[in-house]
Amino acid sequence: MRPFSYSRVADDKAAVAAAGAQNAKFLGGGTNLVDLMKHEIERPETLVDVSRLPHEEIEQTESGLRIGAAVTNSALAADAVVREKYPLLSTALLSGATQQLRNRATTGGNFLQRTRCQYFYDTQRACNKREPGSGCDAIGGLNRFHAILGASENCIAVHPSDMAVAMVALGADAETVLPQGGVRTIPADALHRLPGDTPHIDHQLAQGELITHVVLHKAPQYQMYRKVRDRSSYAFAVVSIGIAFDLLEGHFMKIRIAFGGVAHKPWRAARAEEVLEGKAPSRALFEEAADAELAEAKGQGDNDFKIPLMRRLIVASLTEMTSAQEKAA
Amino acid sequence: MHPLRLTVNGKPHDLEIDPRVSLLDLLRENLSMTGSKKGCDHGQCGACTVIVNGRRINSCLSLAVTHEGDDVTTIEGTADGEALSPLQAAFVKHDAFQCGYCTPGQICSATALLDELKRGEPSVVTKEKVELVDEEIRERMSGNLCRCGAYNNIVDAILEVAEART
Numbered sequence: 001m002r003p004f005s006y007s008r009v010a011d012d013k014a015a016v017a018a019a020g021a022q023n024a025k026f027l028g029g030g031t032n033l034v035d036l037m038k039h040e041i042e043r044p045e046t047l048v049d050v051s052r053l054p055h056e057e058i059e060q061t062e063s064g065l066r067i068g069a070a071v072t073n074s075a076l077a078a079d080a081v082v083r084e085k086y087p088l089l090s091t092a093l094l095s096g097a098t099q100q101l102r103n104r105a106t107t108g109g110n111f112l113q114r115t116r117c118q119y120f121y122d123t124q125r126a127c128n129k130r131e132p133g134s135g136c137d138a139i140g141g142l143n144r145f146h147a148i149l150g151a152s153e154n155c156i157a158v159h160p161s162d163m164a165v166a167m168v169a170l171g172a173d174a175e176t177v178l179p180q181g182g183v184r185t186i187p188a189d190a191l192h193r194l195p196g197d198t199p200h201i202d203h204q205l206a207q208g209e210l211i212t213h214v215v216l217h218k219a220p221q222y223q224m225y226r227k228v229r230d231r232s233s234y235a236f237a238v239v240s241i242g243i244a245f246d247l248l249e250g251h252f253m254k255i256r257i258a259f260g261g262v263a264h265k266p267w268r269a270a271r272a273e274e275v276l277e278g279k280a281p282s283r284a285l286f287e288e289a290a291d292a293e294l295a296e297a298k299g300q301g302d303n304d305f306k307i308p309l310m311r312r313l314i315v316a317s318l319t320e321m322t323s324a325q326e327k328a329a
Numbered sequence: 330m331h332p333l334r335l336t337v338n339g340k341p342h343d344l345e346i347d348p349r350v351s352l353l354d355l356l357r358e359n360l361s362m363t364g365s366k367k368g369c370d371h372g373q374c375g376a377c378t379v380i381v382n383g384r385r386i387n388s389c390l391s392l393a394v395t396h397e398g399d400d401v402t403t404i405e406g407t408a409d410g411e412a413l414s415p416l417q418a419a420f421v422k423h424d425a426f427q428c429g430y431c432t433p434g435q436i437c438s439a440t441a442l443l444d445e446l447k448r449g450e451p452s453v454v455t456k457e458k459v460e461l462v463d464e465e466i467r468e469r470m471s472g473n474l475c476r477c478g479a480y481n482n483i484v485d486a487i488l489e490v491a492e493a494r495t
Contacts (some may be wrong), residue, residue, distance in 0.1 A: 006331060006394055027395070034351070034390050035371050047348070049395055074384070078450040094453035098472025100438065100447070101372060103384040104391060144332075233471035252393035 008049040016179040019208035021046040028109030064216040067202035068078040069108030088223035092166035107212035144302040150263040155199030169242030169259035179208030192265030220244035237261035281322035290314040330344040338406030353377045362405035375473035404433035419486035427477035451457035463492035
């Protein structure tokens with residue numbers, strides 16, 4: 001590991017000031033960053049420890065929750081209100097990593113974890129995300145886990161987070177503090193970016209901009225998170241889906257769908273939402289929505305199977321969620 | 330070098346450390362407590378699991394310098410002198426290891442797991458309420474690998490202690 005200077009800060013202002021230093025990084029739980037530093041893939045010269053900032057509370061607001069960025073993934077998943085009102089989020093958190101990792105990983109940090117593309121980790125291989133301009137050995141390589149949506153000729157990596165998929169499906173907002181002072185609110189689905197020709201940039205945050213809270217709004221009536229993976233525990237998603245909606249007189253209202261494991265960011269399935277919004281559930285409608293969303297999906301060879309798998313996951317999840325509703329009625 | 334004060338198995342330590350040192354290396358190299366094991370050193374195997382402020386973590390992925398004021402429990406702190414903890418005794422009784430390399434991590438992990446069960450914390454396989462079944466233990470222990478494959482006996486050992494506690 002390369003040498004770095006370490007500081008622990010007492011408030012947001014000190015945090016963003018310290019992070020203005022050359023090649024500085026915030027340190028939360030460190031479960032991803034410390035690992036990448038051991039591999040010397042991340043080489044920060046300054047680490048600003050924000051894990052003890054006073055952002056460890058989950059506050060109830062008028063319509064939802066305001067979650068401190070330092071709340072651990074395990075605390076958030078076990079929170080009674082989250083379990084009752086936002087089961088999508090609790091399930092997504094619990095389906096990621098292990099209890100040891102969830103006990104350290106934070107709400108803010110989870111968003112900012114980096115891809116698990118094996119070419120990003122293998123410093124002997126070309127990776128535009130790790131070394132801009134070096135090429136991408138995943139294209140034409142072993143790419144079973146890679147993107148089918150929104151990829152570029154420079155990068156086909158996927159974002160690994162389960163939590164972020166749930167946050168996008170729930171329409172959460174991230175609150176940040178800016179290095180020059182002031183705050184801003186970023187919708188969860190606008191936080192991450194597609195690779196384009198700058199795949200080394202994962203998200204929209206400025207250097208030194210700190211996520212302090214995540215806000216959840218009114219809980220949707222129906223929620224589900226489903227994850228398809230190669231083993232039943234402790235594995236990243238091959239594909240996953242988060243779905244949230246209300247039903248008004250048997251019609252979808254405010255439906256939001258997000259996919260995991262398919263793109264450089266948690267993928268908001270806006271085209272599928274458009275097909276479904278305001279309509280009455282039916283299998284034909286679910287298939288139409290899936291086809292609309294996946295119209296531009298493109299496999300890389302090893303991961304071609306993800307396209308039909310994702311299609312079936314969309315249809316099966318919507319069917320399960322709405323058939324339970326039929327039974328209740 | 331950074332100052333660091335923390336408590337390990339009830340004993341306070343006052344140290345000066347390089348900020349690159351992981352909690353695992355601090356325990357093994359600086360404090361000569363080699364019970365916690367270095368398996369993968371990347372948070373994948375769980376051999377380094379210790380309990381910090383009542384919660385199990387991978388000590389290999391945690392910079393020691395971030396543990397100012399923390400209370401750390403390692404495998405060396407789980408027995409009461411020569412008297413084994415209930416989990417340690419159950420591991421012996423159920424033959425829950427072969428080579429034993431993963432065992433300190435398994436036992437620290439399971440020790441914290443029992444407290445998580447007591448607090449009613451869910452896992453991804455929990456339905457309404459936590460039930461003491463194989464599936465629940467296996468899911469909660471998925472961060473601890475055993476290359477010898479003693480999983481069946483590990484699950485039996487943990488279930489026996491968990492059931493005795495309820």
